[in-house]
Each structure stands twice: as structure tokens, then as C-alpha cells.
Amino acid sequence: MVRIELDRKELRTDERLRGSAVWQSGGGKNPRKIEVQWRWRVVKPGQDRVEVVDNTVIMEVGDRSQVTVPFDFEIPAEGPLSYSGTLFSIVWEVFVNADLPWARDESETAIVKVSPKRFVPEEWGSSGDERDDDFDLPEPGE
Amino acid sequence: MSQRTRLNDDRGPVYGSGARHSFGCVLLIVGSLIVYLGWRSAATFEDPQLIRLVLAGFLLLCLSPTIFTIVQVVRVRRAIGKAVLEIPWEYLPMGFHGSITYIRPMRGDARLEGVTGRMQCEEVLVTGSGKNKKTRRRVVFDEPLTPTYSPGLQEMRIQIPLRIPPAGPCSLDYSDANIRWLVRLDLTLSGCPNTASSFEVNVAPAVAN
Numbered sequence: 001m002v003r004i005e006l007d008r009k010e011l012r013t014d015e016r017l018r019g020s021a022v023w024q025s026g027g028g029k030n031p032r033k034i035e036v037q038w039r040w041r042v043v044k045p046g047q048d049r050v051e052v053v054d055n056t057v058i059m060e061v062g063d064r065s066q067v068t069v070p071f072d073f074e075i076p077a078e079g080p081l082s083y084s085g086t087l088f089s090i091v092w093e094v095f096v097n098a099d100l101p102w103a104r105d106e107s108e109t110a111i112v113k114v115s116p117k118r119f120v121p122e123e124w125g126s127s128g129d130e131r132d133d134d135f136d137l138p139e140p141g142e
Numbered sequence: 143m144s145q146r147t148r149l150n151d152d153r154g155p156v157y158g159s160g161a162r163h164s165f166g167c168v169l170l171i172v173g174s175l176i177v178y179l180g181w182r183s184a185a186t187f188e189d190p191q192l193i194r195l196v197l198a199g200f201l202l203l204c205l206s207p208t209i210f211t212i213v214q215v216v217r218v219r220r221a222i223g224k225a226v227l228e229i230p231w232e233y234l235p236m237g238f239h240g241s242i243t244y245i246r247p248m249r250g251d252a253r254l255e256g257v258t259g260r261m262q263c264e265e266v267l268v269t270g271s272g273k274n275k276k277t278r279r280r281v282v283f284d285e286p287l288t289p290t291y292s293p294g295l296q297e298m299r300i301q302i303p304l305r306i307p308p309a310g311p312c313s314l315d316y317s318d319a320n321i322r323w324l325v326r327l328d329l330t331l332s333g334c335p336n337t338a339s340s341f342e343v344n345v346a347p348a349v350a351n
Contacts, residue, residue, distance in 0.1 A: 013347055042319045046269055049318070079347030083311050086280045087267040088319050116236055116312065119348035125147070125232030 001026050002096050002108040009110075012117040013081070017073045021096040023106070025065040031098035031106070034058045038073035039095060040080060040114075044088040069096075075114055077123070082114045146243075149227040153324075153340045157214045166207035173204025214335045221252035221334030222298075225341075227325065233346035237308035244289070244300040244327060244339065251333035254298045259287035259327040261304060263311065268318040283307065289327065300327070312347040 006019040021036045039052040054073045061067055071094070083090040092114045098106040177197045184193040228243040248254070263283035269276050291300040302325065314321040326340045 042316065044267055044269065044319065049316075051316075077347075079312060080314055080316070081310070081312055081347045083314075083321075085265050085311070085321075086282055087265045087278055090314075090319075116310070116347050116349040119235030119237075119346060119350045121231045124235075124346050124348070 002098055002106050004094055004096055004108055004110040006094065006110055006112065008112075010113040010115060011075055012115050013075050013079055014077045014117050015075055017071075017075060017094070017112060019071060019094065019110075021069040021071065021094070021108075023061075023067045023069075023096075023098050029100050029103055030061050030063060031067075031100050032059075032061070033099045034061065034067055034069055035097050035099070036069050036071050037095040037097070038071070040090055040092045042088055043091055077117070079114070079116075081116055082112075146228045146230055147232045149229065149341050149343070150224070151341065152225045152227075153342070155338055155340075156218055157211060157335055157337060163211065166211060169204050170208055173201055177201045177204075217334050218337050221248070221250055222331070222337070223247035223249070225339045227339075227341040227343075229343060233313075233344045233348075234304075234306060235346055235348050235350040236306055236310040236312060237350040238304065238306040238345075239350070240304060242302050242304050242325070244298070244302060246298050246339075248294070248296060248298055253332045254291060254293070254300075254329060255332050256330035257289045257291060257300055257327055259289050259302060259325065261285045261287055261306075262324050262326060264322050264324070266320040266322065282311070287325070287327075298329075302327075306345055308349055310345065310347075310349075313343075313345045 001024045003022050003024075004019060005022065006017065008017070011017055017038065021034065023031065023034050034057070036056045037052050038054040039050055041051075042049040053076065056069060056071045058067060058069050073094075075092075080090050082092055092112045094110045094112065096108045100106060177200060180197045181194060184190040184197070187193050223246060225244060225246040228245060230240060230242075261283070262281055262285075265280045265282055267278045269278070285305070287302050287304070289300045289302045291298060304325070306323070311321050313323060323343045323345050324340050325343055326338070328336070328338050330336050
């Protein structure tokens, strides 16, 4: 059984998300590894697209009946922000997966709301340059 | 003194809507096909010369929308130069409340008679791949602008009060999901054909005080 404990569920960009993922044995198999992902997801028709920003992995679980995985993730200043739109939505989430050998993995998800921080012009290219290109988020896999 | 950012990427359209240009292209293609087939079978008629003359006239008629568009675009380009949009910063914040400036050189007899505009935010989603690829757009914010200008001889400078809602959304450019903010202007001119401009403005994931 997996559960996620967050210190906050609403944060601004440039803040840090802290918490822990707790895996507890239900009497069955012990996982080979436990991974905690900090990611955002584009919710759209068809398959959602996931972008993992950061992760923490515990490989050596051994015979322990309970494993606590603390995490401390940064929310990127360039976002994106949590968004509920007409054609698609953007959801930030902590996703925990316990990889069980020869069994269905145990997983849990906790949604976090990411809001904008205060605007500081110097951080957003106020040099007076001429702009031709759009600001791009990293492509999947980058 | 803080410098402003100048945007050069004017997406127009320079003259007319996409539907008008599509109609012109379709007319040209269909007309050319008709003329080609008629030309080949003209010899079977009593007076092939007359038939070919009629077909040539018909082809000219089909060409006329395209020729007219080309002429009007050239007139616009000669009468007024390329537009630039001046904004305070490269990225504007959500909750922005200020003014931006549209600047365009004028030549000869061209004069600005009127301008209207809109601020729009659209979602763009691309789904599927290959033959099944579809692009869907939805306007999620649409507000008229109230631009003002003073008559000038060599340059038009249009002040545009602009408001971006504090709730955004912010711009997004992520492979198949995009959020774009656009400033659209329609210019009424004397001495040259009317034209339009549109600029994409980046909205940062940050909110103004």
C-alpha cells in the first residue's frame, strides 16, 4: 500500500514541494524499487502526455515492511501552471510507483496546484531585445 | 530608462482573409483544368479558333482574383512598411494593465483613417498523427481593444491599452498543446488598400502586483 504526504497542496512557481511517500507491506511481495516522480500531465483526448521534471528512486528495499521516501522538488519558474482549459488541461502531480516483481505495481498519485508567483521584469528578458522566437518548453524526452 | 521589446513577426494577413485566397486558388485550379480539357477537344468543334479564344478569356477570368490579390499586396507593401509592436518586456505578466505601441512607416499618399483591434487567447491542440492528424483551435479569451493614434505623415504610431486577466492563462508552447495570446489590428487606410496585423505576445507564468 502506498500513500503520499505533502506539506502543501498549493504552491507557486519557484517554490519547493516537500513531502514523503510511504510504502507499507500488505503481507505480500517487497518492491524491487520505489520511484517518486514529480511531473506534469497534459490531459487531452486520446493519450495524456506526461513530462517528468524530477524523481527520487529507492532501489534497496530489502525485507523492510515500511519504506519512507522523502522528496524535495522544485517547481520550475517557467511553469507551466496548473490549467483547466477547453481543449486540454494541465495537471501537476506527485506519482509514486512501487515496482513489485511478478505482480501488479502499487501506485498512488497526489495532485498539486501550481499558481503563478509575482512578476519580476528582470527575470523575463526586460533587456529591450528584439524577439523573433517563441519561448519553448523542453520537448518530451529532453 | 528601461528599454522596450520590439516584436517583428507580424502575421498579417496583409490583404484579405484565408477564405478569399482559397477561393482564388480553387477557381484557378478548376478553371485551368476546364481550359486544358476544352483546349484539347477544341479541334472537334466547327470553329476551333473561336473556342480557344473563349477559353483564353475564361482562363483570364479565373486568374483575375489571384492577380487582383497580388496587385493589392504589392500596393500595400509599397505604401506602408513592415509593422513593429513595442511592448514593455519580452514577456508580459498575467494581470498586465498598460499600453503597447504599434509602429509602421508610411510612404507616399498613404494615410491611416481608422483602426480597430482585438486581444485574443486561443488554445491549439494537435491530435492524431499522419493522415489522422487534426489541429483544433478554441478562443478562450476575446476582448476588443481601443487603440488611439495621432495623424502622422511618415509614420503611424498607435497606442493600444492592453489588459491581460490576472487568471491568465499564460502562454504555452509544448509540442501538441499550445496557448497563444494574439493582438489583432485592422487598419483602414486611404491611398492604399486596407490591411491587418497580428502579433503573438508571450504571457509569463507570473502575475503582476
